Structure formats: C-alpha cells, structure tokens
Amino acid sequence: MPFAEFDDVTIHYLDEGTATGPALVLAHALGTGTHLWDNIVPLLPPGLRVVRYDARGHGQSSTPPAPYTMGALIRDAERLMDHLGLRDTIFVGLSVGGMVAQGLAVKRPDLVRALVLSNTGAKIGTPEIWAERIATAPRPGGMEELAHGSCERWFPGAYVKAGQHQPWYEHLCAHDPEGYAGCAAAISGTDFYTPTSGLRIPTLGIAGAEDGSTPPDLVRETVDLIPGSQFRLLRGTGHVPPVDAPADYAACLVDFIDATGHLRATPP
Numbered sequence: 001m002p003f004a005e006f007d008d009v010t011i012h013y014l015d016e017g018t019a020t021g022p023a024l025v026l027a028h029a030l031g032t033g034t035h036l037w038d039n040i041v042p043l044l045p046p047g048l049r050v051v052r053y054d055a056r057g058h059g060q061s062s063t064p065p066a067p068y069t070m071g072a073l074i075r076d077a078e079r080l081m082d083h084l085g086l087r088d089t090i091f092v093g094l095s096v097g098g099m100v101a102q103g104l105a106v107k108r109p110d111l112v113r114a115l116v117l118s119n120t121g122a123k124i125g126t127p128e129i130w131a132e133r134i135a136t137a138p139r140p141g142g143m144e145e146l147a148h149g150s151c152e153r154w155f156p157g158a159y160v161k162a163g164q165h166q167p168w169y170e171h172l173c174a175h176d177p178e179g180y181a182g183c184a185a186a187i188s189g190t191d192f193y194t195p196t197s198g199l200r201i202p203t204l205g206i207a208g209a210e211d212g213s214t215p216p217d218l219v220r221e222t223v224d225l226i227p228g229s230q231f232r233l234l235r236g237t238g239h240v241p242p243v244d245a246p247a248d249y250a251a252c253l254v255d256f257i258d259a260t261g262h263l264r265a266t267p268p
C-alpha cells in the first residue's frame with residue numbers, strides 16, 4: 001500500500017495506469033477518499049497515469065490534530081506530487097478537492113496544466129454552517145447526524161429512497177470526527193474568488209443538477225472566473241457524480257482530456 005511520509009502527515013495514495021504517461025490527479029470530497037473514484041478510473045483512456053490520494057484526516061492517510069488550514073491541504077497535494085515526480089498534470093478536484101485544485105494551480109503552475117473543478121466553489125458554505133458541523137462531529141451520534149445530512153444533500157431523492165446511498169452513509173458514520181472537523185475548518189476559512197480569477201489555464205467545471213451542497217450556479221460562477229473555461233451540467237446526479245453517474249462523469253473527463261491534448265503531451 002503506497003504511503004508518502006512528510007514531517008506532519010502521512011498521505012496514502014494510489015498510482016495507477018501508465019507510469020510514463022501524462023498524469024491525471026484526483027482529489028476527493030470531504031468525508032470520502034480514494035474510493036470516490038473507483039467507478040471512474042476503469043473508464044479513463046489508456047496511456048494516462050492516474051494518481052489519487054486520501055486527504056489528511058481521511059481514509060488511510062494519517063489524522064493530525066484538527067483544525068487544518070486550506071494551505072496545509074494544498075501543501076499535502078504539492079508535496080505528494082513532488083514526491084511522485086508529477087508535473088503538468090490535469091488536476092481533478094471534487095468539492096473540497098476542487099478548492100485544493102484552485103489553490104494548487106495558483107501556487108504551483110508547474111504542477112497543473114489544466115483543471116477540472118467538479119461540484120465545488122471558490123467559497124463553499126458559510127462560517128456558521130461549518131462551525132455547526134465542527135461542533136457536531138465529535139459529539140456522540142455526531143457523525144451519524146452529519147452522515148444523514150450529507151446523504152440528503154449529496155444524492156438525488158430517488159437514489160436515497162432506493163437505499164443506494166447506504167454504503168456512503170455507513171462510510172461517513174465511521175469517519176474519523178477529527179479528520180472531518182479538521183478539513184471542515186479548512187473549507188470554512190477559504191475564499192478563493194480573487195486568486196482563482198487570476199488563473200489562465202484550461203478549465204472544465206462539472207455540476208450535478210441535484211447537488212444540494214455546491215449547486216450548479218456556484219460551480220458556474222466559480223469557473224466563470226477563469227476566462228475560456230467550459231461548464232458541463234449533469235442531470236440526474238447530485239454532489240458526487242463519480243458515484244451515481246460514473247459513465248456521464250467519465251465522458252466529461254474524457255472529452256476534456258481530448259480537448260486539452262493531454263494524451264499527446266510529452267510526459268515530464
């Protein structure tokens with residue numbers, strides 16, 4: 001199981017596909033992990049190197065004491081990519097992963113040649129919403145309460161009614177409250193409207209029509225900060241389309257990878 005050890009955190013990652021190919025990096029949402037991408041990776045074109053990782057406080061990465069800053073989450077991605085010798089990648093970030101994507105592209109343009117900002121925003125929620133979740137996470141039954149609310153916001157009603165959300169509900173219930181609260185604090189303190197509006201790289205925004213966390217208008221407003229960006233609205237899905245609409249989601253990625261010429265790019 002690959003791990004990268006840094007001074008304050010150990011990051012678990014998966015490095016798949018063609019080792020010498022141009023790279024795609026996948027950064028997940030709050031309360032999920034590398035498995036968010038399980039249905040997507042097999043649908044990506046051959047020839048790519050596909051790297052995904054667990055954010056600090058998530059999955060098999062370590063959980064430093066909360067709270068975390070967005071700067072720390074960005075630094076983790078940066079250090080992992082340097083550790084793996086990745087440059088000129090397409091960085092796909094979903095939700096908080098999309099915030100990391102924006103910050104990383106501003107900080108280290110050598111690492112990111114194109115961006116997919118999926119179900120995310122330059123700013124997500126309000127300090128009050130995040131303070132409430134940070135207080136709830138460590139309470140007895142707190143993660144269950146958060147898991148319930150998350151599934152309501154993340155998935156279309158019919159998906160929840162049919163019980164298809166159940167594995168994700170259980171995953172969220174079992175999530176380390178410190179890791180959840182730590183990353184929630186990072187989101188709470190982040191407003192990327194100004195830095196993101198300075199980006200000048202190919203960008204695709206992906207939104208789910210039934211996303212109760214980062215609605216389509218927020219995703220569109222965010223990618224509109226970057227001149228020339230594209231926007232795709234996926235119907236019948238919510239906040240985590242790699243889970244409930246993998247074929248449509250992968251098709252968006254494949255079209256974008258084609259349009260950027262990434263597979264024709266010379267690997268680093």
Ligand SMILES: O=C(O)CC1=CCC(=O)O1
Nearest residue numbers: 029030095096150153213
């Ligand atoms: O938990 C949510 O409602 C949605 C969310 C915000 C940031 C993230 O990664 O997930």
